[in-house]
Amino acid sequence: MRRHHTRLRSASKEVVIGHDRPFCIIGERINPTGRRIFQEQLREGDMSAIERDVAAQVAGGADVLDVNMGVPLTDEAELLSKAVTMIQSLTDLPICIDSSVVEALDAGLAAYQGRALVNSVTAEDDRLAAILPLVKKYDAAIIALPNDHDEIPMESGKRLELVRKIVRVATEEYGIAIEDIVIDPLAMPIGADTTVGNTFFETVSGIRDEFGLNMTCGASNTSFGLPGRHALGAAFLPMAMTAGLTSAIMDARTPQIVEAVKAADLILDHDEWSGNWIAAHRAKQAAAAAVT
Amino acid sequence: MRRHHTRLRSASKEVVIGHDRPFCIIGERINPTGRRIFQEQLREGDMSAIERDVAAQVAGGADVLDVNMGVPLTDEAELLSKAVTMIQSLTDLPICIDSSVVEALDAGLAAYQGRALVNSVTAEDDRLAAILPLVKKYDAAIIALPNDHDEIPMESGKRLELVRKIVRVATEEYGIAIEDIVIDPLAMPIGADTTVGNTFFETVSGIRDEFGLNMTCGASNTSFGLPGRHALGAAFLPMAMTAGLTSAIMDARTPQIVEAVKAADLILDHDEWSGNWIAAHRAKQAAAAAVT
Numbered sequence: 001m002r003r004h005h006t007r008l009r010s011a012s013k014e015v016v017i018g019h020d021r022p023f024c025i026i027g028e029r030i031n032p033t034g035r036r037i038f039q040e041q042l043r044e045g046d047m048s049a050i051e052r053d054v055a056a057q058v059a060g061g062a063d064v065l066d067v068n069m070g071v072p073l074t075d076e077a078e079l080l081s082k083a084v085t086m087i088q089s090l091t092d093l094p095i096c097i098d099s100s101v102v103e104a105l106d107a108g109l110a111a112y113q114g115r116a117l118v119n120s121v122t123a124e125d126d127r128l129a130a131i132l133p134l135v136k137k138y139d140a141a142i143i144a145l146p147n148d149h150d151e152i153p154m155e156s157g158k159r160l161e162l163v164r165k166i167v168r169v170a171t172e173e174y175g176i177a178i179e180d181i182v183i184d185p186l187a188m189p190i191g192a193d194t195t196v197g198n199t200f201f202e203t204v205s206g207i208r209d210e211f212g213l214n215m216t217c218g219a220s221n222t223s224f225g226l227p228g229r230h231a232l233g234a235a236f237l238p239m240a241m242t243a244g245l246t247s248a249i250m251d252a253r254t255p256q257i258v259e260a261v262k263a264a265d266l267i268l269d270h271d272e273w274s275g276n277w278i279a280a281h282r283a284k285q286a287a288a289a290a291v292t
Numbered sequence: 293m294r295r296h297h298t299r300l301r302s303a304s305k306e307v308v309i310g311h312d313r314p315f316c317i318i319g320e321r322i323n324p325t326g327r328r329i330f331q332e333q334l335r336e337g338d339m340s341a342i343e344r345d346v347a348a349q350v351a352g353g354a355d356v357l358d359v360n361m362g363v364p365l366t367d368e369a370e371l372l373s374k375a376v377t378m379i380q381s382l383t384d385l386p387i388c389i390d391s392s393v394v395e396a397l398d399a400g401l402a403a404y405q406g407r408a409l410v411n412s413v414t415a416e417d418d419r420l421a422a423i424l425p426l427v428k429k430y431d432a433a434i435i436a437l438p439n440d441h442d443e444i445p446m447e448s449g450k451r452l453e454l455v456r457k458i459v460r461v462a463t464e465e466y467g468i469a470i471e472d473i474v475i476d477p478l479a480m481p482i483g484a485d486t487t488v489g490n491t492f493f494e495t496v497s498g499i500r501d502e503f504g505l506n507m508t509c510g511a512s513n514t515s516f517g518l519p520g521r522h523a524l525g526a527a528f529l530p531m532a533m534t535a536g537l538t539s540a541i542m543d544a545r546t547p548q549i550v551e552a553v554k555a556a557d558l559i560l561d562h563d564e565w566s567g568n569w570i571a572a573h574r575a576k577q578a579a580a581a582a583v584t
Contacts, residue, residue: 190559191566197559201534226566227573228555235530235555242493242531263520263527267482267489274483274518281519 003212004179024247027057077107208244238264295504296471316539319349369399500536530556
């Protein structure tokens, strides 16, 4: 099975997601969900928190930044468009444009310079019909979730069926290149149901082996409600990478989790001459020496 | 494919290794290799370091203790026999009796109370003929390495061939139960050759899928010569567990590595009701509160 490369670009920088590449870290932070103060600020037109979030995630090692502006009772399209322009003035990292509102995705894509990743579409016919033409129009890549009618299938076989549908519809009906489809295999909270981890890994290796597609997921979901979330994230991502996950929307500001991803890159032979690992270790030593 | 349970016992405690069980942590510390002072002490008949090593590994979370007494210019059989008796007076954890000298294995097994794990045999005919009768005689379990004539095969296919040979010879010629064979799929230093990690994972899932056998490995080998060894160990073991590794001879004294294994147990649904994870978190909080 051929394994695909998904190419994302800002105005000046390309990021390639692939099974033979270092893991693509998509910073999850620019998202008002569950952040009351940030929501309040956005409602008042204060976008200064974004500046700090961009800086922290770039420093932490993000390769791409997810941007979600889903604040109730605001014009999400306008906010997302403004946020995209602002973030592109702050960093050259490509952006993952994240909304459930089609008009907001359209506005965000219109404002974006480069080749974006769109987050997301499901396997539902009306969502595919609404979002895939935008993906095609703006020459973007798309994150697709194998769920249907707001129901998340709990068996990997059913998820794979929906992936087959998504791939067929996107490539045959909307002319989207297969390498521009990034599947989100649906990482769920393990604290609520301890079987979801194994289902996730089965789904990931199934998608890798059948389609060679790239995959991403909301990694922080898995540890929701459990203690020791950083340690759980630091174990989960290397495990998912071993199964075939090539990217995650994740906490790029926690060194333990980012370091675990970099270690897994080295172990999976995605870090040529161990260069990234050794350079990161030297930088850490230099930083420690500068403090003392 | 049925997945096997390997049962080890001390005089009073049973440990079960299995694909549906929490990972079995075999403490690697009671081994004079590379420990000059410890070697010197053992030569002079001073075994006091063992007491500290047992206590530290039990506190760290070891389930089994590996015991190696390979000190040049000593009577290894006598040392190993003494060490086994001493350790069994200190802890109820089962022991993995580790030697390349057949007479030492025999003496260690004779001194041992319970059902030991023997470390190790290779696929070479003369080694199989020398060690398997001891395993049978003492009703022990055996760690077997899929290498031949001192050459380590660099492809997983060749390693699987040697596993087939070991299983056939051990069960058909020596009457050893298949569940008492624990394969060491050969974890090698990634710093020297970055492809060995993928070969290892392929070998592990191949052995799981074809035989359902339990597996262990010398986990610290993988990070040899690289910086950031604890972080590498903490990523490597959850990855190997995802592929199907059920045990490791490892550093049980480093909380980051043991915590990563416990996190992976939870994620793989080997920690019922997340009980071990939550209990460990509470103990950590209690310890932190006691300090302040």
